[in-house]
Amino acid sequence: MPDSNKFLRGTMILSLAQFSSKFLGMIFVFPFVALVGQQGMALYQYGYQPYTILLSLATLGVPMAVSKFVSKYNALGDYRTGRRLFQSGIVIMSLTGLAVFLGLFFMAPVVAGWIIPSPDAVGGNDMSSVVFTIRMVSTALLLVPVMSIIRGYFQGFQSMGPTAVSQVVEQVVRITFILAMAFAVLHIFGGERGTAVGFATFGAFVGGLGSLLVLIMYWKKRHRHLEREAEQSTADYNISLPSMYKELLAYALPLSFVGLAIPLFQMIDLFTFNNALTASNAFTQGEAEAAYGAFSGSAHKLILIPVALATAMSVTLIPAITSAFTNGSKELLQRQITQTYQVILFLAVPASAGLMVLSYPTFAVLFGIDDMELGGNILRYYAPAALFFSIFSVTAAVLQGINRQRYVVISLLIGLCIKAATAYLFLYYMGPVGGSFSTLAGYGAAVGINIWGIGRFTSFHYGKTARRLLLITALTLVMTAAVVIVKEGAQTMFPLDSWYHAFLVEFFSVTAGAGLYFILSVKTGLAGVILGDRFSFLKRTKDFP
Template sequence: MSSKLLRGTFILTLGTIISKVLGLFYVIPFYAIVKEHGTALYSFSYIPYTIFISIATAGVPLAVSKFIAKYNAMEEYAVGRKLFKSGLVVMLASGIISFLIMYMTAPFLAEISISSTKKNLEISVEDVTTVIRAVSFALIVVPFMSLIRGFFQGHQSMGPSAVSQVVEQIVRIVFLLAGAYVVLNWLNGSLVTAVSVATFAAFIGALGSLAILGWYWFKRKPHLDELLKEDKGTLDISLKDIYKEILLYAAPFVFVGIANPLFQFIDQITFSRAMGSIGLEDQAQAAFSILNFESHKLVIIPVSLATAFSLTLVPSITKSFVENDRKGMRRQLDQTFQVLMYLTVPATVGLALLAEPMFTVFYEHKDLGTEVLRTYAPVAILFALYSVTAAILQGINEQRFTILSLLTGLLVKLSLNIPLIKLFETQGAVLSTALGYTAAIVINMFVIKTFARYPMGFVARRIALIITFSGLMAGVTMAFYQVLVQFLSPASKFQSVVIIVISALVGAVVYFYLGLRTKLVDKLFGDRVTKIKRKLRLPV
């Protein structure tokens, strides 16, 4: 891999991580401003928006970058420029159409999301309609913007995408927090107006990102035009064939990207009614906020880094599959699953153990929040496994099964959600999500085992070892935690931070020490741990 590509990949990964970190920590001041009913209202609008935006743009940057990189390598630069020019028109049109559909269907989306059998609920159908319409404006800009990012990535220029992602998040968060605060505290506006401003921030953030991309375009256009002069001009591909190829590249990413929002949307349209059927309608909206906004934001933390790290191994799986190198492919699959589990399992165990102080730090001390987060944390492992197994299916050219696995998982979720909520209340929704993802993962793993002829015995033994290490870590961490709570209160934000830092540090030291002593880390990460071992004076 060239140093330019390595540098570009690092820049893009760094930009993505910064964006995700900002997207996590803004919830602390946002929750302080709008409280649980505000975050519930925010979730009611943002989940449909995520589905719309996933359909409109999921896979577009990667598909466009893959297409342009392919033809640039053939020195057919005009083909990529042809896609770019027509694509801008297509994506702008699709964005406007998506906006109009979401704006006009907002009353219907609100109606199916809210149980309106009682009139004294804090959030009404009209409130949700207003907020959904506020966030829908972002659909005009985001698809258009995604195409530009893909164009730059296709030229191995990752800086514009990375910088625009970070700027988009910063602009969105500043507008979101400032807008919500000003509406509620200076203008004495309603909660609905404040949350509408907060969701409209997605449109403002997208404009900020688009401005950055425009600046990069004018800065780099002379170089891009120079490439056109070197065009061989031997290919004349029709727009129909271009978009057919783009759709083939993008389709698998649409289904992977849309999975989590669809699971959340099932909760959105069933949760309030299910809770109302057991006499808990007054608690439904606050519980929904805890489930689909507050806890979900924290559960995604251990998923992001582990999944990103594991997915870097997928290209080598693709290469081994294409070259029919079965031995190499098995080795890469083993490494992918082990790295994923090695990073995700202890993180989810730690999140479950420290659920009470974690929820307090990000939101407030709340018994239901602690219970739901503790139940939800292990589901992060399933989120990560689904993303990686779906990516592997693409690597072995069996991506068609991602549709089957996703639909099966959604059917399981939809079938069991209401019965389980009636039995276990909010935790029932978590359980149905876990069962739905499990069904999807089982199908993905079966396909991998069948078509890649992948034996799972070795990796199963390694995962058992990882679970053992995580259990030992949990035992030590829990012991320290029980001592700490004798002197510090997890109901206090500052004291919760101290509890989390000390407990997490103890757990991390125990876990990684076990990995280093047994040389499991060496097997997973190679020479990169040698320096760490030497510093710790452990045998290399």
């Protein structure tokens, strides 16, 4: 079917772009941590976390909201309404970006005071470095809101190419600038770590500029085609701008809040991590910052790799589900939800399990043997969050697509309340891994509510998904047992006392685990059922339960 094929094609394009972007985002962390250390990564996060929150507020969930709005009216034959929204939105996004930039730039000293409990503590990042980092990254707020509305407009036509290419270009330019500046400041000009990290965060602005140029090129290329579609509209609802933005805000506010899910959870950690660990008297300021860098920067980057596919699917899912819901295509709606659930579970469940059992060699290979004990312990307990993040992203997208946004907001608010109530307590008594447990508790509650909401409001039947999950879990357990055996055997020959040994343990374990999971999933027919439409050689002809 054309709609299904377009959905799959858009999913694959954005999936590849999201994965590439996340993969590059992970790769850059390795040399960056090698340059500035875990405390430098903590300083980097001090700037990026407030920036991410304010960026989401400035854009108000615009990409997904605009794509939902444009997709709806395009389906009704009214292309002019979406075009008017786009034209006025460019102006509004420019103004909101400027306002939020000014707010973060001048509030930087106040925000820095909330993050650093003891600015004069020996071994910790100084206050001036935190302020400088926040101000440098804030400049990106001048560009990114405008980019968001352009991406959303293209996505409303289920054209994912502009978003995909611009994301990859943005990441490549940003990472290149970050590493080049960090190296230059530290090793060419002999500067301090705080200066290097501060200039590195300016890469968000430079990357945004590269992305915006790509989007402008796409716009120039497709401008005439979009104009013709607007002229050939079969309907014109002639909606006033106030009414248009009222409808858009009804979409955007919940979408914005959902986009803030991970950043809001991380924001709670940002303001509790150092305070709780130093208050326990078990960590100095410098040790607390190193732990925060390993948790919020290094380990978090790793678990976001499996989440990339879920994020990509949620972007394409909203306009596709909105169209199916608007047209009353219940069968298509059920098929899209089932398909997405299965792909997410097929990839995220074994990925989370693999990260858990291989946390120590993985962290040693990617971030150095010196931080293995600290980072490996954190990653072991944080890895299951990849599964929770993925499922939340998809279930939230489904609820938004069927106009049940308020239930997503409710689930996230409950999750955040649980996170906020437990974060300081868990960190104080459990150390750095407490941040992982408080996140899992909050996200677990939010995911449970979303799953319930989908079942209630779409009459979605979970029987098939549950059977597939049972098989995926069984294959994952077999894979995990094999990985543990191979890892323990490899460590008897190659103790984790050098990077080379850690690499060998990681290589043998990952090869065994991934190979076994692939073989088992193909032999049982699971891979063919879930991924057959994407990879023809996996297709099966016989029925599968």
